């Protein structure tokens with residue numbers, strides 16, 4: 001049995017509107033390090049913790065957490081589309097163990113995932129279908145959100161259950177650090193957008209293209225400094241990464257949901273996926289960070305990070 005961790009930011013703007021060449025080169029180098037780490041781990045199962053952006057999980061029924069036993073990627077923003085090779089037995093076993101541990105995770109035989117799940121698999125494995133996976137959805141955008149302490153408990157329960165599988169498991173977390181892209185919010189959106197957040201599954205190709213273009217336009221304005229989107233917060237990002245690296249994740253329990261939004265933007269809640277993977281790895285003993293990268297990249301509307309870690313002494 002072994003557990004290892006890779007956490008990275010996703011952003012749909014990557015490859016569309018690029019930052020300066022040297023920034024792209026530094027990100028590529030960090031991803032190369034992560035790919036080498038993952039190749040060395042040689043996982044036979046990837047448990048991927050990912051948010052969703054109103055593609056698979058909408059307000060008709062919004063769980064805090066959900067484990068998928070069958071899942072399909074929609075292929076938004078040029079990411080891979082199609083069925084994920086989900087290990088159904090492993091998914092069932094993880095879900096049972098997490099429920100036994102007192103964390104009320106939902107369970108899906110028809111999960112839909114978006115770029116939040118597909119992009120890290122594309123970047124690290126060259127596709128979504130190369131290694132068996134178990135997708136774990138964490139609600140990071142649809143308020144109201146539970147406290148981050150619950151995410152830590154979810155991660156710990158998944159970590160203990162994954163260790164009991166006697167497999168080489170990569171715990172993969174996908175989410176931006178500080179960022180506040182133009183993702184609509186139920187309490188502020190106009191009625192037609194509210195309806196989309198509740199029941200807007202399967203938009204037409206034209207509707208999807210319009211939505212994606214809005215994000216690309218917002219990224220261009222953000223990079224040009226002509227946007228009123230909230231600035232990235234590299235100080236907050238570094239403080240957060242330091243806590244994760246130190247291993248005492250319970251410190252984060254006192255970070256209120258409001259403080260995430262005020263200091264680092266609404267979508268900074270995507271760091272819930274980072275908390276979950278670190279808690280999962282930490283559940284089996286102290287860990288060591290093997291590589292870490294951080295850069296604030298306005299062109300991608302992302303505090304962009306890549307971290308790898310494994311159990312100490314491995």
Ligand SMILES: O=C(O)/C=C/c1cccc(O)c1O
Nearest residue numbers: 010011012053176181215301
């Ligand atoms: O359009 C969406 O659904 C999300 C866009 C986005 C933009 C920047 C960073 C992210 O993490 C995103 O999901």
Ligand SMILES: [Fe+2]
Nearest residue numbers: 010116176270
């Ligand atoms: Fe996102």
